[in-house]
Amino acid sequence: MPSSSVPARAAVPVRIGTMESSSTTGGGTRREATRQKLYEAAVTLIAEQGFSATTVDEIAERAGVAKGTVYYNFASKSVLFEELLRHGVGLLTASLREAAEQTAREDGSRVDALDAMVRAGLVFIDRYPAFTQLYVAELWRTNRAWQSTLMVVRQQAVAVVEGVLREGVDNGEFSDEIDIQLTAAALVGMVLVAALDWKSFQPERSLDDVHAALSRLLQGRVSGKG
Amino acid sequence: MPSSSVPARAAVPVRIGTMESSSTTGGGTRREATRQKLYEAAVTLIAEQGFSATTVDEIAERAGVAKGTVYYNFASKSVLFEELLRHGVGLLTASLREAAEQTAREDGSRVDALDAMVRAGLVFIDRYPAFTQLYVAELWRTNRAWQSTLMVVRQQAVAVVEGVLREGVDNGEFSDEIDIQLTAAALVGMVLVAALDWKSFQPERSLDDVHAALSRLLQGRVSGKG
DNA sequence: GTTTTTGAACTGACCAGTCAGTCTAAAAAC
DNA sequence: GTTTTTAGACTGACTGGTCAGTTCAAAAAC
Numbered sequence: 355m356p357s358s359s360v361p362a363r364a365a366v367p368v369r370i371g372t373m374e375s376s377s378t379t380g381g382g383t384r385r386e387a388t389r390q391k392l393y394e395a396a397v398t399l400i401a402e403q404g405f406s407a408t409t410v411d412e413i414a415e416r417a418g419v420a421k422g423t424v425y426y427n428f429a430s431k432s433v434l435f436e437e438l439l440r441h442g443v444g445l446l447t448a449s450l451r452e453a454a455e456q457t458a459r460e461d462g463s464r465v466d467a468l469d470a471m472v473r474a475g476l477v478f479i480d481r482y483p484a485f486t487q488l489y490v491a492e493l494w495r496t497n498r499a500w501q502s503t504l505m506v507v508r509q510q511a512v513a514v515v516e517g518v519l520r521e522g523v524d525n526g527e528f529s530d531e532i533d534i535q536l537t538a539a540a541l542v543g544m545v546l547v548a549a550l551d552w553k554s555f556q557p558e559r560s561l562d563d564v565h566a567a568l569s570r571l572l573q574g575r576v577s578g579k580g
Numbered sequence: 581m582p583s584s585s586v587p588a589r590a591a592v593p594v595r596i597g598t599m600e601s602s603s604t605t606g607g608g609t610r611r612e613a614t615r616q617k618l619y620e621a622a623v624t625l626i627a628e629q630g631f632s633a634t635t636v637d638e639i640a641e642r643a644g645v646a647k648g649t650v651y652y653n654f655a656s657k658s659v660l661f662e663e664l665l666r667h668g669v670g671l672l673t674a675s676l677r678e679a680a681e682q683t684a685r686e687d688g689s690r691v692d693a694l695d696a697m698v699r700a701g702l703v704f705i706d707r708y709p710a711f712t713q714l715y716v717a718e719l720w721r722t723n724r725a726w727q728s729t730l731m732v733v734r735q736q737a738v739a740v741v742e743g744v745l746r747e748g749v750d751n752g753e754f755s756d757e758i759d760i761q762l763t764a765a766a767l768v769g770m771v772l773v774a775a776l777d778w779k780s781f782q783p784e785r786s787l788d789d790v791h792a793a794l795s796r797l798l799q800g801r802v803s804g805k806g
Numbered sequence: 807g808t809t810t811t812t813g814a815a816c817t818g819a820c821c822a823g824t825c826a827g828t829c830t831a832a833a834a835a836c
Numbered sequence: 837g838t839t840t841t842t843a844g845a846c847t848g849a850c851t852g853g854t855c856a857g858t859t860c861a862a863a864a865a866c
Contacts, residue, residue: 384844384845385844385845388845388846401721401722402721402722402723402724403721403723403724404630404631404632404717404721404724405632405633406629406630406631406632406633407631407632409820409821409822410821410822410823411820411821411822419846419847420846420847421822421823421847421848422823422824422825422846423845423846423847424823425822425823425824426844426845426847427845427846430822430823431822431823487720487721490716490717490720491716491718491720491721492717493776494713494716494717494776494780495627495628495629495630495713495717496627496628497628497629498628498629498630529796531796532793532796532797533789535777535781535782536774536777536778536790536794537793537796537797539773539774539777539778540771540773540774540793540794540797541770542773543769543770543772543773543774543777544766544767544769544770544773545766545769546769546773547765547766547768547769547770547772547773548762548765548766548769550719550720551761551762551765551769552762552765554720555761556761563759564762566759567758567762567763567766568762570755570757570763571758571763571766571767573800574799574800610809610810610811610865610866611809611810614810614811635854635855635856636855636856636857637855637856645811645812646811646813646814647812647813647814647857648811648812648813648814648858648859648860649810649811649812651856651857652810652811652812653810656856656857657856657857
């Protein structure tokens, strides 16, 4: 309801300044660029406010596109969100796997692999803090449309950690009494919460610093004199 | 909007089992019972759906009271939520502090104190899983009305862990190179995520079982043969 | 007689999703 | 080379519905 009468006609469609033809990979990449802008806008807004409290109008505005464009590119608000989740966790999983494999290639121990994965996790969170926030906030909710997506995607990431633990047990490096699933969850939690604390409350600290603190904890070098 | 005719009369106000009046002055306990029902209804709904996606009508319905009653007892939806947060974290903090103090009274080591706190955390999460879920989901959000409440309340809980770590460093039980703040966050994260994983994905396991797994991790008994 | 609860209607803001129409660049027709 | 057509991308006013919060008289509880 506009406060008073309004032209209601676009009249002169102002040219949108620097569009610059986007280029990138020649063909239909304009669309892809728009989707990327929408992801970026959505991830920060939803991390700050939550899914339901974030409006499609806000997302469109921050991305610098019209609301209709959101619906031209995504079937709905929740589909946009789901694709965002899949995309983000895909990056994380790849990064963890890469860390584990590289350690294996260098004949490192499985503890080294865990340590490398801790670092990879920190690097990820350092790079995508908003995504991490949002992910944590949604992970344990029930009754949400994207629950199953989240489940699948979570399992992919945790499975990488579980795999390393299992290898360690198999080759005798870890006690065969450890509970793989629970230990993996605990390790993920350790990194997740420590990193979010870092980003939220002491962002000035360096990644190496944080990594060192977690390494110590991971390797049980807490007890006893330094 | 009931689909058809409905009793609509509360008739017998069922007393909630073991509520035991407790707080406030002896007088207005009827009101207190209503508030308690509203807390319980709100906590599960918000844990499942998030704050914004949960309507006041739903909360009232699940609590079995009229919508007007919600506003008779709380100034607004967010005030209800804020008081819920304060209440819940108060319980957790008390429980952690109790665990730490009891260990101290028994001349236990600081590792024992940490272990006791891990257990206290698990007991809490076992008892109030919905609250925990909701708390984690809101903790790292920014731009929310109750942000400052959350901050204060988080600090109270983490401070208990930090205190034990500090004592341990002071008496030489822990390395003086540990980063107290970060380590405390990591420990909290370890318990939190492992416990949520437990409740979400393997609820049939016993608390002792989960506690044992975390103890092992905490005491660095992961590496090496069992 | 005071406090608390009820129930149901109401308001006004807000918001997801729609749709008719615009823009543009490139292909097709001339 | 110029005009016309096509189709993909985008626009933004508009619709239909939802929901927080209000109101209040009457009933119930204490």
